[in-house]
Amino acid sequence: MADTRRQLVLDAARSAFFELGMEKASIREIAQRAGYTPGAIYSYFASKEAVYGALLGESLDRLVEAVQQQAQAHTPGAPRLHAAARAFFDFYRDNPRDLDLGFYLFQGMKPRGLTPELNEALNARLLESLQPCQTELEGLGMPAAQALQEVTALFAHAVGVLVLSHTGRIRLFRQASDELFQRYLEQLVARTPAASTPPPPQSAKPAAKVSRK
Amino acid sequence: MADTRRQLVLDAARSAFFELGMEKASIREIAQRAGYTPGAIYSYFASKEAVYGALLGESLDRLVEAVQQQAQAHTPGAPRLHAAARAFFDFYRDNPRDLDLGFYLFQGMKPRGLTPELNEALNARLLESLQPCQTELEGLGMPAAQALQEVTALFAHAVGVLVLSHTGRIRLFRQASDELFQRYLEQLVARTPAASTPPPPQSAKPAAKVSRK
Amino acid sequence: MADTRRQLVLDAARSAFFELGMEKASIREIAQRAGYTPGAIYSYFASKEAVYGALLGESLDRLVEAVQQQAQAHTPGAPRLHAAARAFFDFYRDNPRDLDLGFYLFQGMKPRGLTPELNEALNARLLESLQPCQTELEGLGMPAAQALQEVTALFAHAVGVLVLSHTGRIRLFRQASDELFQRYLEQLVARTPAASTPPPPQSAKPAAKVSRK
Amino acid sequence: MADTRRQLVLDAARSAFFELGMEKASIREIAQRAGYTPGAIYSYFASKEAVYGALLGESLDRLVEAVQQQAQAHTPGAPRLHAAARAFFDFYRDNPRDLDLGFYLFQGMKPRGLTPELNEALNARLLESLQPCQTELEGLGMPAAQALQEVTALFAHAVGVLVLSHTGRIRLFRQASDELFQRYLEQLVARTPAASTPPPPQSAKPAAKVSRK
DNA sequence: CATGAATGAGAGTTCATTCAT
DNA sequence: GATGAATGAACTCTCATTCAT
Numbered sequence: 001m002a003d004t005r006r007q008l009v010l011d012a013a014r015s016a017f018f019e020l021g022m023e024k025a026s027i028r029e030i031a032q033r034a035g036y037t038p039g040a041i042y043s044y045f046a047s048k049e050a051v052y053g054a055l056l057g058e059s060l061d062r063l064v065e066a067v068q069q070q071a072q073a074h075t076p077g078a079p080r081l082h083a084a085a086r087a088f089f090d091f092y093r094d095n096p097r098d099l100d101l102g103f104y105l106f107q108g109m110k111p112r113g114l115t116p117e118l119n120e121a122l123n124a125r126l127l128e129s130l131q132p133c134q135t136e137l138e139g140l141g142m143p144a145a146q147a148l149q150e151v152t153a154l155f156a157h158a159v160g161v162l163v164l165s166h167t168g169r170i171r172l173f174r175q176a177s178d179e180l181f182q183r184y185l186e187q188l189v190a191r192t193p194a195a196s197t198p199p200p201p202q203s204a205k206p207a208a209k210v211s212r213k
Numbered sequence: 214m215a216d217t218r219r220q221l222v223l224d225a226a227r228s229a230f231f232e233l234g235m236e237k238a239s240i241r242e243i244a245q246r247a248g249y250t251p252g253a254i255y256s257y258f259a260s261k262e263a264v265y266g267a268l269l270g271e272s273l274d275r276l277v278e279a280v281q282q283q284a285q286a287h288t289p290g291a292p293r294l295h296a297a298a299r300a301f302f303d304f305y306r307d308n309p310r311d312l313d314l315g316f317y318l319f320q321g322m323k324p325r326g327l328t329p330e331l332n333e334a335l336n337a338r339l340l341e342s343l344q345p346c347q348t349e350l351e352g353l354g355m356p357a358a359q360a361l362q363e364v365t366a367l368f369a370h371a372v373g374v375l376v377l378s379h380t381g382r383i384r385l386f387r388q389a390s391d392e393l394f395q396r397y398l399e400q401l402v403a404r405t406p407a408a409s410t411p412p413p414p415q416s417a418k419p420a421a422k423v424s425r426k
Numbered sequence: 427m428a429d430t431r432r433q434l435v436l437d438a439a440r441s442a443f444f445e446l447g448m449e450k451a452s453i454r455e456i457a458q459r460a461g462y463t464p465g466a467i468y469s470y471f472a473s474k475e476a477v478y479g480a481l482l483g484e485s486l487d488r489l490v491e492a493v494q495q496q497a498q499a500h501t502p503g504a505p506r507l508h509a510a511a512r513a514f515f516d517f518y519r520d521n522p523r524d525l526d527l528g529f530y531l532f533q534g535m536k537p538r539g540l541t542p543e544l545n546e547a548l549n550a551r552l553l554e555s556l557q558p559c560q561t562e563l564e565g566l567g568m569p570a571a572q573a574l575q576e577v578t579a580l581f582a583h584a585v586g587v588l589v590l591s592h593t594g595r596i597r598l599f600r601q602a603s604d605e606l607f608q609r610y611l612e613q614l615v616a617r618t619p620a621a622s623t624p625p626p627p628q629s630a631k632p633a634a635k636v637s638r639k
Numbered sequence: 640m641a642d643t644r645r646q647l648v649l650d651a652a653r654s655a656f657f658e659l660g661m662e663k664a665s666i667r668e669i670a671q672r673a674g675y676t677p678g679a680i681y682s683y684f685a686s687k688e689a690v691y692g693a694l695l696g697e698s699l700d701r702l703v704e705a706v707q708q709q710a711q712a713h714t715p716g717a718p719r720l721h722a723a724a725r726a727f728f729d730f731y732r733d734n735p736r737d738l739d740l741g742f743y744l745f746q747g748m749k750p751r752g753l754t755p756e757l758n759e760a761l762n763a764r765l766l767e768s769l770q771p772c773q774t775e776l777e778g779l780g781m782p783a784a785q786a787l788q789e790v791t792a793l794f795a796h797a798v799g800v801l802v803l804s805h806t807g808r809i810r811l812f813r814q815a816s817d818e819l820f821q822r823y824l825e826q827l828v829a830r831t832p833a834a835s836t837p838p839p840p841q842s843a844k845p846a847a848k849v850s851r852k
Numbered sequence: 853c854a855t856g857a858a859t860g861a862g863a864g865t866t867c868a869t870t871c872a873t
Numbered sequence: 874g875a876t877g878a879a880t881g882a883a884c885t886c887t888c889a890t891t892c893a894t
Contacts, residue, residue, distance in 0.1 A: 001856095002856080002857090026884070026885085027884085027885060027886080036858075036859095037859055038860095038885085039859070039886080039887075039888085040858055041886095042885095043856085043858075047885080048885065048886090103316070126382070126385065148386060148388070149388065149396070151386070152383070152393060153396070155373075155386075156374045156383075157369065159373040159376055160370050160376070161373070163369075163376065167316075169339070170365070170369075172336055172339065172340060173361060173364070173368075174361075175361070180362070180369060183362070183366065184366065187400070215874085218874085240868060240869080241866095249876090250875070250876050250877065251867090251868080251869080251876095252871080252875070252877075252878095253875050255868095255869075256875070257874095260868080261868065261869090452887080452888060453888075453890085454887090454888075454889090462855090464855095464889085464890085465854070465855060465857090466853075466854050466855070468890075468891085469853060469854070473889080474888095474889065474890090529742070529806075549808075549811055575819075575822070578809065578812040579800075579822070579823065581799075581812075582796060582800045582809075583799050584799065585799040586795035586802070587795045589795075589798055589799070589802065590791075590795050598766060599787060599791040600787075601787070601788065601791045606795060609788070641877080641878090665864080666864060667863085677864085677865085678865080678866075678867080678879075678880070678882090679878075679879055681864095681865070681866080682878065686865085687863095687864065687865095
């Protein structure tokens with residue numbers, strides 16, 4: 001019951017943020033959309049920043065789910081790597097406000113909203129979203145350390161292309177972001193040992209997890 | 214004379230922004246640092262957003278100069294490509310506030326600050342900063358169209374790594390941004406036809422310019 | 427049973443007030459410390475001001491007890507006068523928040539919290555706390571009317587020194603509050619007729635009570 | 640010109656505070672009385688607390704002046720001591736809100752409004768208001784150290800009686816504050832060596848100043 | 853008796869911007 | 874060109890209190 005109403009606030013916050021952007025999505029605006037008075041918001045969240053922390057948490061949940069769903073829908077090996085990486089990219093391409101959310105969190109948030117615990121949880125979800133790529137790269141015979149490097153580079157490339165696309169700067173170069181990312185993916189696979197050879201029999205030992213140790 | 218004073222305001226704005234960040238660099242603060250009262254700023258700039266537009270223009274000027282200086286200091290071919298690309302990357306790595314400036318422009322700015330004319334000028338400078346890379350890739354035998362693709366990807370990759378680094382997210386992966394970008398550069402050179410072979414005699418025909426036509 | 431719970435709330439209120447001061451000791455805070463929700467407080471008290479009224483009642487109870495205990499522990503006459511007066515002074519010196527409580531009542535409270543009945547009860551307790559001083563002064567041969575004057579002055583002096591001490595203003599004068607009050611006491615005794623002569627045989631007629639008639 | 644308007648704000652603040660008390664004298668209320676919008680107040684004062692700091696400063700100025708004026712109107716010695724001490728007492732008896740002002744400052748103010756410099760200045764004024772009493776006591780042959788003790792005690796007594804009077808508690812004792820304070824003064828003079836004898840010829844050496852060294 | 857949810861009023865403060873002088 | 878004063882709208886957040894359940 002309380003969760004339902006908290007969700008109501010969160011939905012209002014998301015809609016406000018998606019329509020108006022960060023600057024205009026004030027507590028007043030959120031409250032109004034939720035059918036509340038401003039003070040009521042503080043029954044559910046300790047501060048405005050906390051609202052955005054929760055919003056980002058949701059966003060990352062959706063991301064993780066999108067990636068895992070796509071990964072499971074494909075066979076292991078290069079196809080599944082493609083699927084996972086593209087799912088990550090497509091998620092933000094199709095939901096650019098979720099990208100904004102992530103940027104905002106790490107730029108403007110005050111310590112109160114982004115507690116160490118929340119930060120930890122958000123980081124964990126981010127790593128989780130990239131875990132399928134790591135797993136597949138290792139499944140293709142890439143050593144764990146190198147796979148981690150490649151995943152990081154993949155993440156960076158995706159973010160870069162998305163930012164260019166989101167800010168419209170990519171038009172300067174008359175390039176399409178999809179193709180750009182696609183080409184990067186193909187180059188990555190080309191660099192991967194077993195990618196062009198038939199995949200080895202399913203390894204009994206599970207791939208090393210992406211983790212901060 | 215008027216230009217001198219406008220520059221004074223701009224210097225004050227830069228120092229305010231670099232020290233205090235976007236949120237705290239108010240018109241009041243800028244005026245005070247320039248030795249003016251708030252109203253006076255509006256003699257030189259139409260709005261706060263216009264100030265930041267001008268600030269970004271300056272920033273891109275410095276970027277272009279940094280890249281060209283590094284490019285000229287090296288021999289043509291792969292070494293010069295490296296130099297130009299790294300100069301681009303290092304500029305933002307060493308001056309993260311300039312990166313913020315670029316992001317801010319495309320996220321928070323009202324139309325009033327980013328007029329089409331200014332936008333045009335800013336775009337032109339951005340392309341100019343990447344022109345040396347384009348030139349070198351073509352010098353290494355890469356067709357102009359493909360070189361443009363690669364420059365775009367290079368730009369995207371740099372931005373992605375910089376964002377990861379700037380937001381601290383790269384620590385999650387225990388990776389160093391310099392190495393990450395360096396590796397990308399090496400892969401790019403490896404993909405380039407004449408890069409490992411001795412450079413062909415200086416082409417009489419100048420490389421196609423990066424442009425929006 | 428209901429009294430027990432009311433006492434629970436009162437204990438929570440006292441701890442909140444003593445730790446956080448008047449401004450920060452909100453109904454929310456009190457409720458939380460009592461293990462209740464804010465609304466529940468209103469089952470026991472009509473308003474926040476009423477809580478503080480009750481708190482002050484308790485405080486005065488403790489004061490009366492402290493004074494009486496000290497007075498009984500000494501022989502009648504000047505020593506017992508000293509003991510009673512000092513007990514009054516020391517109570518507030520050692521518990522400055524109780525002093526705040528008294529001030530708050532007469533400065534910020536709305537009529538609702540300080541009903542005439544409560545006011546009556548609080549006044550009665552205050553007079554009770556000073557009764558031992560009155561009794562002793564009369565025991566020393568001072569006429570009742572004059573003793574009342576002296577008790578009033580003693581009360582005023584104690585309050586004055588306490589306020590100076592509590593607000594730190596006494597430091598301006600490089601004086602110690604204890605000595606200041608002690609000197610006043612000694613002067614009072616010196617003014618009292620029989621104070622230096624042996625006390626007369628215990629009067630059969632009890633001393634006139636401090637009262638508002 | 641700016642000073643005139645600052646004074647306007649200060650007058651509005653004083654009237655708001657005197658009529659409504661501290662709690663209800665909000666920035667909005669002050670601004671309205673001054674004919675301003677709330678934001679305009681911050682052109683003159685850094686914070687609400689700063690307004691009250693200035694208000695107290697004014698109050699102490701009036702106090703100092705009242706005391707000095709009364710002192711100069713009387714002959715030196717016991718009469719002038721009486722005059723100065725009574726002027727101090729009467730000032731707060733007749734302007735009880737000024738007493739509130741002083742209490743508020745040292746109880747609730749945040750550091751921002753009560754800077755060390757302001758605190759210093761306020762303390763200096765307070766000492767200044769008591770200086771005439773110190774001077775007269777020394778003129779009556781009292782050693783400087785003892786005179787300081789007596790001035791402190793006098794100050795404390797005055798404050799105590801004023802508080803009792805202001806909070807109405809004095810009625811409990813059916814005493815009049817004026818008489819109470821008057822009697823204290825007479826006792827003080829009686830304790831003073833040369834007070835009943837004709838005053839000595841004007842001392843060439845000026846009396847030691849009340850100071851914190 | 854107690855909850856939990858919500859209100860409504862108000863708090864202090866900030867800031868880009870305007871405009872008469 | 875520059876000032877200085879002021880606006881007006883917004884901001885986040887706090888809190889005593891109410892009331893249906």
